[in-house]
Amino acid sequence: MNKIEQMSALINGQSYQNGKWVEIISPTTNEVIGQVPALTKNEIDKAYQIAFDAQKLWAEMPLLARIKVLNQWKELITSHKEKIADLMVLEIAKGRKAAITEVERSVMYIDYTFEEMKRIHPRAYNGDSWNAKNKLGIFEYVPKGVVLAISPFNYPVNLAISKIIPALVAGNSVVFKPASQGSLVGLYLAQLAKATEIPAGVFNAVSGKGSEIGDILVENPLINVISFTGSPEVGKHIASKSLKVDMILELGGKDPAIVLADADLEDTASKIIKGAFSYSGQRCTAIKRVLVDAKVKNQLAKILVAKVAKLSVGKPEDDCDITPVIDNKTVKYIQGLISDALKKGAKNLIGNKVEGNLMMPTLIDNVKENMKLAWEEPFGPVLPIISFKDIEQAISIANKSEYGLQAAIFTTNINSALSIAKRLETGTVNINDQTQRGPDHFPFTGIKDSGLGAQGIHDSLISFMRPKGIVLNWKD
Structure with a gap:
C-alpha cells in the first residue's frame, strides 16, 4: 500500500x-x-x-x-x-x-x-x-x-x-x-x-x-x-x-497517418509506432488511425507488428513503453471499440489483451468505415489500419472525421505531400513525421470538434x- x-x-x-x-x-x-x-x-x-x-x-x-x-x-x-x-x-x-x-x-x-x-x-x-x-x-x-x-x-x-x-x-x-x-x-x-x-x-x-x-x-x-x-x-x-x-x-483528435505507396516503410513504421503508442496513446495528438495505400498495406502491417512486439509493457516505475491507462472505464471503452470492429470483420494482428488497467499494444487490420474504431477516439494503445485505393479515397476518409486536430503524410514525393496537405481539414499537417504538439512556440490549433x-x-x-x-x- x-x-x-x-x-x-x-x-x-x-x-x-x-x-x-x-x-x-x-x-x-x-x-x-x-x-x-x-x-x-x-x-x-x-x-x-x-x-x-x-x-x-x-x-x-x-x-x-x-x-x-x-x-x-x-x-x-x-x-x-x-x-x-x-x-x-x-x-x-x-x-x-x-x-x-x-x-x-x-x-x-x-x-x-x-x-x-x-x-x-x-x-x-x-x-x-x-x-x-x-x-x-x-x-x-x-x-x-x-x-x-x-x-x-x-x-x-x-x-x-x-x-x-x-x-x-x-x-x-x-x-x-x-x-x-x-x-x-x-x-x-x-x-x-x-x-x-x-x-x-x-x-x-x-x-x-x-x-x-x-x-x-x-x-x-x-x-x-x-x-x-x-x-x-x-x-x-x-x-x-x-x-x-x-x-x-x-x-480531441482522430489524427490520421496517410501512407503513400512510395513511402520509406521502415522509417514510416517507426514514426507511426512512436506517434501512436507513446504514453500508451493517451494524447490528443496521437496517431489514431493509419490510412495506407492498399498496394503496400500488408508490407507496412508486417513491419508495424514486428515493432509493436518489441514495445515494453509494464509499470511506469520501470519506464516501460506501455503503462496502465488512466482508469478502468477507459479500458472498457477501448475494448468495446475493438470488439465492435472484430465482430464486423476486422482482424487483430497483435495485442488485444488486458491485465487490470494495463492494455497490450494492439493493431487492428481491415478496419472499415462502418466500424466505430474508424471514427471514435480510443485514447489508449490501439491502432486501426484502413486501406485506400487512391488519394481521393484517403482524403475523403480523413476529412469525414468530426475531428480536425492533426494529420501526418508519409511519402517521398514532396508534390504529393503538399497537394494532400492543402486539402486536409485539420489544424496542422506533419510531413514525414508523427503527429505531435510542438515545438511549443508553434501555433497549435484544431478545427471541428x-x-x-x-x-x-x-x-x-x-x-x-x-x-x-x-x-x-x-x-x-
Whole structure:
C-alpha cells in the first residue's frame, strides 16, 4: 500500500483544506494513493472574487517585475522536478523519464514565454491612409482579467503551465483547476507557487470532482477567459454554459497517418509506432488511425507488428513503453471499440489483451468505415489500419472525421505531400513525421470538434490579452 499523498488547494496565497476529500486512485494498482480537497460553491466563488480583486494591481506591475516573481516559481519547479516526476508516475502512470522530460519542457516553455512577452509591443497607426489627417492611434495589449485554466490528466505539468504562465505574465489573475486525476501534481505546483513572491490572490488553485463542480467553475460571472484542455463532450458543455466568455478549447483528435505507396516503410513504421503508442496513446495528438495505400498495406502491417512486439509493457516505475491507462472505464471503452470492429470483420494482428488497467499494444487490420474504431477516439494503445485505393479515397476518409486536430503524410514525393496537405481539414499537417504538439512556440490549433482558438506561446499570450487604443487628435 502506497503512502497517501494529501495536497491542499491554494486560495489567496494560503493553503486551504475543508475536511472534505476527493480520493485519487492509482491507475497501476487501483488503490487510493492521494486526496485533494472537495471544494464547495462558496469556496470556489471566494477564489474568483479574490482573483478579481488581486488582478488590477498585478496588471499594474511592470512586466519585468512580473517576470521576476514568476521566475521564482520556475526555479522551484526546476529544483523539485524529481518530486513532481514521482507524483506523475504515481498518479497518472507516466514513465519516469517521460515525466522528467515533461517538467524540463515546461521550464523551457516558461523561459520562452517570458522572452516572447517582451517582444509584444504596442502598435501605432496614423490616419492618413483613411484620409483622416492629424490622427494617431496607439494600441497596446492589455490583460483580459480573470482566467479559468483547466488542465487534463495526461500532461498535468506542461498543459497546466502552458495556460497559467502566459495568462499571468500578461497581467491576468488565474483560477486553476487540474483534472481530478492529475490534482496531486497540479496542487503540488500550486504549493510551490505559494513559496514565491507572487502576490496573494493572483494565482489560485481549486480542486474537486468535475462532475460535481464543473458548472460552478465555468458559470461564475467574474471569469473573462476559459482555457480548457480535455474531452470534446466536456468542452462542448463548457461552451454551452459560457457564451459570454472568451474560450480556448483544446479537445480531441482522430489524427490520421496517410501512407503513400512510395513511402520509406521502415522509417514510416517507426514514426507511426512512436506517434501512436507513446504514453500508451493517451494524447490528443496521437496517431489514431493509419490510412495506407492498399498496394503496400500488408508490407507496412508486417513491419508495424514486428515493432509493436518489441514495445515494453509494464509499470511506469520501470519506464516501460506501455503503462496502465488512466482508469478502468477507459479500458472498457477501448475494448468495446475493438470488439465492435472484430465482430464486423476486422482482424487483430497483435495485442488485444488486458491485465487490470494495463492494455497490450494492439493493431487492428481491415478496419472499415462502418466500424466505430474508424471514427471514435480510443485514447489508449490501439491502432486501426484502413486501406485506400487512391488519394481521393484517403482524403475523403480523413476529412469525414468530426475531428480536425492533426494529420501526418508519409511519402517521398514532396508534390504529393503538399497537394494532400492543402486539402486536409485539420489544424496542422506533419510531413514525414508523427503527429505531435510542438515545438511549443508553434501555433497549435484544431478545427471541428477538436477545439476553438489557438495556442502555442505567442498565440496563447495574445489569447489572454486584448488591444486597447488611445487616439491622439490635434489641430494644425
